[in-house]
Amino acid sequence: MAKSVGVLLSLGIALFPPVLAHDSHDRSAQGVMLQTLASGNQLESLGPGVTVQTLTRSDRSWNGALLPPLSATQPEVHVLRMTIPPGVTLKLHKHPVIHAGVLLQGRLRLETKDGATQLLEPGEAVIEVVNNAHRSVSLGPDPAVLIIVFVGPLGQAITLPASH
Template identity: 30%
Template sequence: MYKALNIILVILFTCSLPVSAELLLETETSWDSGRINYPDGRPEITSLILRLEEGVITRFHCHPVPTLGYVLKGKIKVETIEGKTAVFSEGESVVEVMNTLHRGTAVAGPVEVVVFYAGARGMPNTVYPEDSSDACK
């Protein structure tokens, strides 16, 4: 009796739980049409949530590794040191520029971005020019 009930419950639950997948982004370039290059070395994936209050501007920095962001909340403006800009809103994915100095600004309220780095063990995911004379080259 219990065995039959368990089988019926399994069938009911598996039938009522549809699986879906929604493609968020598929690209071979960063948001500014730059190339994406994977680093040498032992692969290491890192993720974090970046939180900025409205009006906060990050320091100029660069990523020597492929970096993907997904905006959970708010709107973020990204600006390169050369003046190229792009704005990304809640629900959008973006591949960051590589080896290019840039900064982010939370616009129109606070922002939260899930960030994924496809790096290598021992390699920094983010580099600040004041910390390295050959940063972002």
């Protein structure tokens, strides 16, 4: 984390304290604003023609649950591309770490064990539930293709069976 912060600072970017933000579900949330030190502008000021679009930003998962606090241990980041064929329902599982994804293609329904659902269309981002049994259903007609980023302690499993 310290190395990442050092890289951001060397680029003239600073992480400012939490500010009030709103996620895609219009819920108020605490977030971290990324700004440049020199101008106070957001990332667009890194170069001519650069645009940045926040896909999602929140301290809560899609079902409204507060995300767990980050630990002081060495973090590990996993960036995955997942393809789920049309009509396939993933087995119930859970993730013990914070993660978010963007659906690139297809249609995907997220379902928690208690019945909450969230529908994703291409281009939509989601902050997934943590330590909550859930599954995903690829609704077709195309495969669901996602990019998922997991952040957790070094060496920790990122996916577990729902019964674990």
